[in-house]
Amino acid sequence: MQQTKVLLTMLGNMGCKPEVKFDKLFQKLFNPELWFSAYLSIAAIPGNMSRGVDGKTIDGAGMRLIKSLISELKASSYKPHPARRVYIPKANGNGQRPIGVPCFRDKLLMTVLKLILEAIYEPTFSNASHGFRPGRSCHTAIHQIKTKATGVRWWVEGDIKGFFDNVDHEILLKILGKRITDQRFLHLISQLLRAGYYDNWQYHKTFSGTVQGGNLSPILSNIYLNELDQTVSARINQYNKGKAMKISPVYHNFAEKVFLAKKRARLTGKWDIYKALRSQLFKLPAHQNNDPDYRRLVYYRYADDTLFGLIGPKADAVALKGWLEGYLKTELNLELSKEKTLITPVKKRVRFLGYDVQQWKGQRILRYRTKTRRIITKRTGNYSLRLLLPRDKTVKFAKEYGDITHWKGRHRRKLFNLSELEILMCYNSEVRGFFNYYALADNLKNVANKVFKLTNTSFFRTLACKRRTTMGKVIRSLKRGPGRYSVLLRDKGHIVKEYELFGSTRQLNKGIINYRDPDSLPQTLKYRNVNELGKRILANICEWCGNAQGPMEVHHIRKLKDLKDTTKKIWEKRMIERQRKTMVLCKKCHQELHQGKLRPQPIVKGELES
Numbered sequence: 001m002q003q004t005k006v007l008l009t010m011l012g013n014m015g016c017k018p019e020v021k022f023d024k025l026f027q028k029l030f031n032p033e034l035w036f037s038a039y040l041s042i043a044a045i046p047g048n049m050s051r052g053v054d055g056k057t058i059d060g061a062g063m064r065l066i067k068s069l070i071s072e073l074k075a076s077s078y079k080p081h082p083a084r085r086v087y088i089p090k091a092n093g094n095g096q097r098p099i100g101v102p103c104f105r106d107k108l109l110m111t112v113l114k115l116i117l118e119a120i121y122e123p124t125f126s127n128a129s130h131g132f133r134p135g136r137s138c139h140t141a142i143h144q145i146k147t148k149a150t151g152v153r154w155w156v157e158g159d160i161k162g163f164f165d166n167v168d169h170e171i172l173l174k175i176l177g178k179r180i181t182d183q184r185f186l187h188l189i190s191q192l193l194r195a196g197y198y199d200n201w202q203y204h205k206t207f208s209g210t211v212q213g214g215n216l217s218p219i220l221s222n223i224y225l226n227e228l229d230q231t232v233s234a235r236i237n238q239y240n241k242g243k244a245m246k247i248s249p250v251y252h253n254f255a256e257k258v259f260l261a262k263k264r265a266r267l268t269g270k271w272d273i274y275k276a277l278r279s280q281l282f283k284l285p286a287h288q289n290n291d292p293d294y295r296r297l298v299y300y301r302y303a304d305d306t307l308f309g310l311i312g313p314k315a316d317a318v319a320l321k322g323w324l325e326g327y328l329k330t331e332l333n334l335e336l337s338k339e340k341t342l343i344t345p346v347k348k349r350v351r352f353l354g355y356d357v358q359q360w361k362g363q364r365i366l367r368y369r370t371k372t373r374r375i376i377t378k379r380t381g382n383y384s385l386r387l388l389l390p391r392d393k394t395v396k397f398a399k400e401y402g403d404i405t406h407w408k409g410r411h412r413r414k415l416f417n418l419s420e421l422e423i424l425m426c427y428n429s430e431v432r433g434f435f436n437y438y439a440l441a442d443n444l445k446n447v448a449n450k451v452f453k454l455t456n457t458s459f460f461r462t463l464a465c466k467r468r469t470t471m472g473k474v475i476r477s478l479k480r481g482p483g484r485y486s487v488l489l490r491d492k493g494h495i496v497k498e499y500e501l502f503g504s505t506r507q508l509n510k511g512i513i514n515y516r517d518p519d520s521l522p523q524t525l526k527y528r529n530v531n532e533l534g535k536r537i538l539a540n541i542c543e544w545c546g547n548a549q550g551p552m553e554v555h556h557i558r559k560l561k562d563l564k565d566t567t568k569k570i571w572e573k574r575m576i577e578r579q580r581k582t583m584v585l586c587k588k589c590h591q592e593l594h595q596g597k598l599r600p601q602p603i604v605k606g607e608l609e610s
Contacts, residue, residue, distance in 0.1 A: 003033055003401065004031075004033050004036075004037040004115075005032050006116060007031065007034060008116075008119045009026065009119075009122050010132055011116065011119035012119045012120075012122070012123060014120070015119060015120040015121060015122070015123045015124060016123045016124070017156065018124060018179075020179070021179060021180070021181050022120060022179060022180045022181065022182060022449060023180075023181040024181050024182060025116060025180060025182045025185040026073075026182050026184040026185040026188070027434065028116060028206050029070070029073050029112060029113075029185075029188075030070055030073065030074060032063075032066055032067070032070065033110070034112055034115065034116075035066040035069070035070065035112055036063075036534065036537075037115070038111040038112045038114075038115060039066065039111075040533060040534050041111065042058075042107070042108070042111055042215070043058065043421050043533055043554075043556070043582065044581065046106055046558045046559060047213075048104060048107070048556065049556060049557070049558040050101050051084070051101070052081060052083070052084055052101055052102055052103030052104060052105060052106070052107075053082055053083070053084050053198050054081055054082050054103045054105075056103060056104055056105075057104055057556065058104050058554075058556045058588060059554075059555055059556040059557075060553045060554070060555070060556075061104060061108070061553070061554055062551055062552050062553045062584075063537065063551045063552070064551040064553065064587075065105065065108070066108075069108070069109060069263065069319060071107060072295075073188075074535065076107075076184075076455075078188070078191075079189055079191070080103075080106045080192050080195040081100075081102070081103040081105075081106055081195065082195050082196040082197050082198050082203060083098070083100035083101055083102045083103075083106075083195065083196075083197040083198070083213070083214070084096055084101040084102075084197070084198050085099070085100055085101075085197045085198060085199040085344060086098075086099050087099070088237075097212070098165075098212065099212050099213040100197055100211035100212055100213045100214055100285045101213055102211060102213070102214050102215075106192065106195070107214070107215055109192075110192065110214055110215035110216035111215045111216075111516050113188070113189065113192075114216055114219050117216075117219045117220075117223065117269065118134075118219050118402070119221070120179065120180075120340065121179075121219070121223055121226070122134065122303050124226075125226055125229070126226065126229035126230065126233060126301075128229055128232070128233075128299050128300050128301055128304075129222060129225070129226070129229055129301050130144075130300070130302045130304035131218070131221075131301070131302040132218030132219065132221070132222055132303065133220065133222065138302060138353045138354070138437070138438060139439075141300055141302045141352075141353060142352070142353055142355050142387060142440055143440060144300060145218050145300055145307070145309075145352070145357060145383050145385065146357075146386075146387055146440075149298050149300075149309045149385060150383055150385065151296065151311050151314065151383045152296075152298065152309035152310065152311060152346050152385075153289070153311050153345070153346055153382070153383075154309070154310045154312070154314060154316075154317040154343060154344070154345060154346065155309055155310075155315050155342075155343070155344045155345075155346065155350045155357075156307075156308040156309075156310070156320050156321050156324070156341075156343055156344075156348060156487060157306075157307055157308075157340065157341055157342045157343075157344065157351075157352070157548070158305075158307070158321075158336060158341050159304065159305055159306075159325055159334060159336065159337045159340035159341060160304040160306075160310065160334050160336060160337065161335045161337040163211055163221070163303075163304035163334065163337075164209055164212045164217060164221065164304070165208070165209040165212075166208055166209055166333070166334060166335070167208060167209050167210050167220070167224055167334075168208055168332070168333040169190065169193050169194065169207070169208060171224070171332060172193070172220060172223070173186055173189070173190060173225050175223060175224060175226075175227060176223065184192055184542050189216075189220075190592075191288060192214075192216060193206065193210065193578070194206055194207075197211070203456045204507060218303075221303060221304070224332065225301065225304070225332075227331065227332065228301075228306075228327070228328070228332065229299075230300060230596050231327060231331075232299045232308075233299075235297070235323075236297045236298075236299065239295055239296075239297045239312075239316075240295055240297060241293065241294065241353075242291070242293045242294035242295065243296050244294065245291045245294045246287065246291045246293065247286060247287060247288075248284070248285055248286060249285055250284060251284045251285065251286050251287075252535045254277075254280070254281050254284060254462070255281060257277055258274065258277045258278050258281050260276050261273050261274040261277050265301055273315060277496045278377070282361070282363070282365060282379050283381075286379075286382075290313055294311070295310075295311060295316070296310070296311035296312070297309070297310055297311075297320075298310075300352075302353055305352065305353065306324075307350070307352050308320060308324075309346075312328060317343045321341065321343060323342075325341075326479075328458055339415035346359040346383070346385075347356075347359050349388065349390075351390065354390070354393060354437070354438075355387050355388065355389070355390070355438070355440070355441065356387070356388040356389075357385055357386070357387060357388075358385070358386050358388060358391045359383060359384070359385060359386070360383075360384040360385060360386045363379065363382070364379070364380045365377060365378070365379050365380075366378055366469060374430055380528050386442045386443075387405050387440050387441050387442055388441055388442060388443050389438045389441040389443055389444055389447050390546065393438075394447050394451060396457075397434050397451070398450075398454055399428075400412075401454045401455050401457075401458040402454050402457065402501075404454075406452060407450050408428035408454070408457060409453075409454045409455065409456070409458030409459075409460075409461055410458060410463070411458065411461040411462045411465045412458060412459060412462050413465075414461070415462055416465065416466055420463060420466070421489060421499060423459070423462060423463065423466070424459070424486075424487045424499055424501055425499070427455060427458075427459045427501065427502070428499075428501065428502040431451075431452075431455050431502050431503075432502045432507075432508075433450060434536070435451075435505070436508060443482070444505065444508075446501030452503050452504065452505075455503070456485075456501065456503045457471075459476050459501060460475055460478075463478075473506070477606075478501070480498070480500075482499075483503070483504060484500060485500070485501040485503065486498045486499055486500040486501060487499050487501075511524055516568050533554070533582055536582075536584045537552060537554065537584055539584075540552055541581055541584070542584065542586040542589055543584045543585065543587055544571065544586075544589045544599075545586065545588075545589050545599070547588075547589075549586070550586060550587065551587075552584050552585065552586060552587075553584075553585055553586070553587055553590045554582050554583070554584055554585075555582065555583045555584075555585055555590055555593060556581060556582055557581050557582075558577070558581075559581070560575065560576060560579065560580075560581060562569065569598075570598075570600055571583065571593060571598055
């Protein structure tokens, strides 16, 4: 039996070579260690406590379930369950987005398949792709645009209409078949794609699309759209030409005048004319904007959102948009959203991943020494890009905390039943999440000052209402220094820990954006080492009665705080004390726990300590 580390590394090495075909992948699914790694990688996700159509969750899963699924695959008797469809509001507030909730047994199999497919395909994915990939995120996409798209004249936005619901199964399996020749493996993926779903307890077949909410959908979507990435890469190589833009004749002639004026100034000592001419020179464009011998095209994609940047005439942007529509329709059977696919000049804002991207309108003039020790003055920053936090995003976020007309915070009645520490943690989580996402915005500090004033006031007013006192008294009781407010956690009169209110941009997590080479091996470190839960499962000891017979089951809860509002039972107190969302139990103890008949005496001998 191969270790997960060895298996994924081997597949990754083979995946680096595009000519390699994979014809024995199905038998890799018989490896219990691979399933165990997949289980540990998703065990802590709260969404696993959502019930599928079989009424089961991750609760009770363990080696018994893994062995059962492997046996079904060996006997070719495995059949996936339909997903349970639910709806969540869209981010823009227009309608609802359908989400599929698969059964946990299917979700576990999808995770195993994801590990295998990710190891094979990740080394060959494009550097322009950022969605659902190890080491990449919205921030890497946005940062790459700002640093690599300097000089762009036109943007072409591309948004695929209903992408996850319209993925063509036949085309997807054909794309997978280019590298995977194992028909049993492909048939298994086909079964998962066509399992169907229940909407309001009515069964619907799935003839296209992937399950939004399924563990397999992200990697399949990247494999599907990698065809677009590779085609665009070839088109970029054809479109790009020229090493540099030609110098504008007007700029060149004026630069000659400045040069002669400088020579005269050195002889006469009168520099006024030279300085005036140089100031005018810096206001002239140095290059020919429509140089026919210089063209550039850049491309970025996050899931189904694409952004093209062109240095060239508008006619090329129009032609690119037409080509993109035709390619997606004929090759991938997809359609662009007409209202979201736009051609925008760089001077106007373009929205991508929640940020507004716009040409920087300022001018930067620097003086520096050359290698020959000459001091020269150079204009920089032309056609550089700015990342902006959109006003509508700020307003939508701030409305929850108070009046955005006068920027005054108000109390939040729905938090009154929480403790003061829980209220602070709620505010910190919401505000930090918003501002950490927009940490790359150039206008962040200007926007953040108003929002922090609003959220801080809202927090103080909420505590004042809870304490039935004034806001001034609350502020004085929480103040720990200039601009610092915190809630103290005490135990028997002694301060145990201090929790500070998140209320300043200095607390933002502005880490350096790191890029990983797209041709490197996939990052599988999180699947390689057996974590604390894995060690407890492998010990094969019931953490309640000490029984070491038979496979164990793992009792899961969604969140520890869910236990705090219940009548405390001994097993609940133990999970709270150890800060664990899981407990390894034998089958008998697990059944008794759910029946409310779990014996009250905990074990002492053989108990696993954290």
